[in-house]
Amino acid sequence: MCTYLTEKVSISGSGKGPSGWFRVTDASVYFDHPVHAQAEHTLNIDFLDPGAGPSARVAVELTAESARALAEAIQATLDSAPPGLVT
């Protein structure tokens, strides 16, 4: 089934696409049919700069298990950063 559900979040940073680095301002997070990953549904993230057009995108499609592992790794990494570096 198509879930269509999408969480959108404003972000600040950079991503690297086929044309090189670009700033990313928005992310779409959704659990839906993937384009490439060999699974029925995946946790997908699009890192975007809508102002630069549809191709300004870095995309990942992750199994639910690996997405949870990634989320935990991100949280753990931020938590373990030396004091004062993460604001």
Next chain:
Amino acid sequence: MYDAMLAETVTITGHNGDEIKAYSARTLQVGPVGGVVVIHHLPGYDRQTKEFTRRFATGGLNAVMPNLYYREAPGADPDDAVAAARAAGVIPIPDERVVGDVAGAAAYLRGLSNSNGKVAVIGHCSGGRQAFLAAVSMPLDAAVDCYGGFVVGTPPEGHPLHGIPPLAERTGDLSCPLLGLFGREDVAPSPEQVAELEQALKVHGKTYEFHSYDGAGHAFLQVDRPSYRPEAAVDAWQRIWAFFGRYLLSKGALCALT
């Protein structure tokens, strides 16, 4: 069987008079032949669905697939286009817009020089629901719903389709025979939902043909997905060709290229 065809991107007039791109695959037979509007799945106007579209042309029909995401991302790669549409908050595409784009695609097919005036619609996944939507919204000659979810039933709270009346409530408006192809292991539509839709078709005295496959779930026709089930897919394609042969050509002249 004369299987020459021409496939190319064309411009058609869609909903609200908008010009959108579409992938056209046309038999080079003089005709007259029928046409098929192909509605792509959620991942978009992609290579796989273009192959799906060409298959009809190699079998002696005209086919066209409107790019439902063209407005959000003209000229973009299909996967970038669906991402742009999702980021723009238009996923799922509003039903009214889908109907307008399918109507434009149908008009394109009827306007081809080798058209016999007959047009069918086929869609898979979200396109299956939209094929049913088109068939209750405009005059057509045949419709094929490949495992379209939420034709019946209420989507869960928070789902973008929650609150939209089930399309099955409009079964009385169905303008043409319906072929339904489903997997018994699917959850949207579940076997119970397929049975509910079948009951609605019976109540309204509609012509339909349903086939549900054991060992198959959602997207069993998708050859590049782990959901592909060749046994079900081969049979389903034979059903599609027979159905279109019955309703798109007066003499059943189609050759099944399965």
